[in-house]
Amino acid sequence: MTELPPLSPRMREIVERESSSYDALIHEGEADRALGKLLQGTSARTRLSDQEQERGARAVVPWYFTWKLAAALAALGALGALLLLLRKPVTIVADIPDAQTPVLVQGSSASTSGSASALVVTTATAKGTATSTSARPRPRIVAPMAPATGTAVRPIGTAMPTGQR
Amino acid sequence: VQQVLRWQHAPATRSLMDFSALFLQHYAYVFRGLMRLGVQERDVRDVLQEVFLEVSHALPGYDPQRPLRPWLYAFMVRFAANYRRLARHKESSASLLQGAHSSEDASHTRDLVLRALGTLEGEQRTCIVMHDFEGFTAQEIADATETPLGTVYSRVRMGREAFRRAFDDLEGAQ
Numbered sequence: 001m002t003e004l005p006p007l008s009p010r011m012r013e014i015v016e017r018e019s020s021s022y023d024a025l026i027h028e029g030e031a032d033r034a035l036g037k038l039l040q041g042t043s044a045r046t047r048l049s050d051q052e053q054e055r056g057a058r059a060v061v062p063w064y065f066t067w068k069l070a071a072a073l074a075a076l077g078a079l080g081a082l083l084l085l086l087r088k089p090v091t092i093v094a095d096i097p098d099a100q101t102p103v104l105v106q107g108s109s110a111s112t113s114g115s116a117s118a119l120v121v122t123t124a125t126a127k128g129t130a131t132s133t134s135a136r137p138r139p140r141i142v143a144p145m146a147p148a149t150g151t152a153v154r155p156i157g158t159a160m161p162t163g164q165r
Numbered sequence: 166v167q168q169v170l171r172w173q174h175a176p177a178t179r180s181l182m183d184f185s186a187l188f189l190q191h192y193a194y195v196f197r198g199l200m201r202l203g204v205q206e207r208d209v210r211d212v213l214q215e216v217f218l219e220v221s222h223a224l225p226g227y228d229p230q231r232p233l234r235p236w237l238y239a240f241m242v243r244f245a246a247n248y249r250r251l252a253r254h255k256e257s258s259a260s261l262l263q264g265a266h267s268s269e270d271a272s273h274t275r276d277l278v279l280r281a282l283g284t285l286e287g288e289q290r291t292c293i294v295m296h297d298f299e300g301f302t303a304q305e306i307a308d309a310t311e312t313p314l315g316t317v318y319s320r321v322r323m324g325r326e327a328f329r330r331a332f333d334d335l336e337g338a339q
Contacts, residue, residue, distance in 0.1 A: 004296070004303065004318060004321055004322065007297055011297065011325075011329070014274060014278065014332070015278075015297060015298055017270070017271050017274040017275075018271070018274050018275045018278040018298075019197070019298070020271050021271035021272045021274065021275040022193065022196065022197040022200070022275070023193070024271075024272065025196070025206065026192070026193055026196060030192075031188070031189050031192035031193070032189070034188075034192065034210065034213070034214065035185055035188045035189060035192075037214070038188070038214055038217055038218060038221075039185070
């Protein structure tokens with residue numbers, strides 16, 4: 001990394017001339033008046049308490065009480081929402097007695113059709129409808145199930161994305 | 166000002182005295198810097214108040230070992246960037262580029278400089294102003310703007326070239 005070359009004489013002259021021009025923009029006593037305005041406004045706008053004034057300054061707010069915390073929480077929320085949208089239909093594998101047993105998937109619905117050797121399970125998810133086919137004689141289908149008909153459906157597996165079984 | 170200060174409690178007054186001294190000492194400096202960073206003359210006093218209000222809140226946390234002006238400039242850069250982001254100011258900047266200039270030499274140069282700076286991209290403008298106009302080192306700029314040192318170098322290099330071209334064009338068009 002090389003150092004920057006110094007300003008050219010012409011550029012230096014421009015900078016000096018430009019710098020000298022600002023004095024004319026600032027009126028006599030302007031800084032004093034602006035300070036008075038700011039000090040009076042400070043009390044009203046920031047509502048310094050007596051305690052704070054006795055400490056001589058406003059307390060320095062830790063970063064985690066500032067907008068950064070709000071931003072971090074918002075980012076986490078957005079990430080969570082994104083994950084919800086993109087999630088695979090996560091369900092629980094369960095035994096059902098036969099292919100005709102109506103089942104209810106918590107939070108959505110599932111229906112079964114077909115024969116016992118090739119059961120098609122359709123599950124409504126946040127992404128839409130997912131369909132998987134089981135070739136097991138005693139089909140294991142997705143469901144943290146509360147059987148609609150009262151038929152006992154025993155969850156025997158753990159949560160896993162459909163398609164990874 | 167003295168009357169306002171007498172209203173405060175004693176320790177607060179001490180703090181306010183520090184702040185008042187800083188305000189009065191750097192008023193012109195901040196005024197000039199904000200204009201160079203793109204704040205128009207008609208708005209510069211308002212933005213300056215906001216900068217100093219923020220400075221007054223941050224002052225108790227200021228480490229006196231650090232150089233004051235780069236610390237101060239970090240506030241100016243942030244407020245000027247917010248100012249430039251507002252569309253109504255962008256419109257005004259566009260009109261400024263076609264604006265009339267004073268016949269007086271120094272203020273005419275200032276007009277040209279501000280218009281040429283106005284053609285630069287925001288971060289480039291900040292680097293040029295801080296380095297070439299305010300005399301900060303590249304390291305000080307990197308610290309104040311939380312930018313990698315190499316980026317500061319390249320922004321100054323490219324900014325100088327762009328500024329020179331814009332200035333020459335504007336001067337030639339007069």
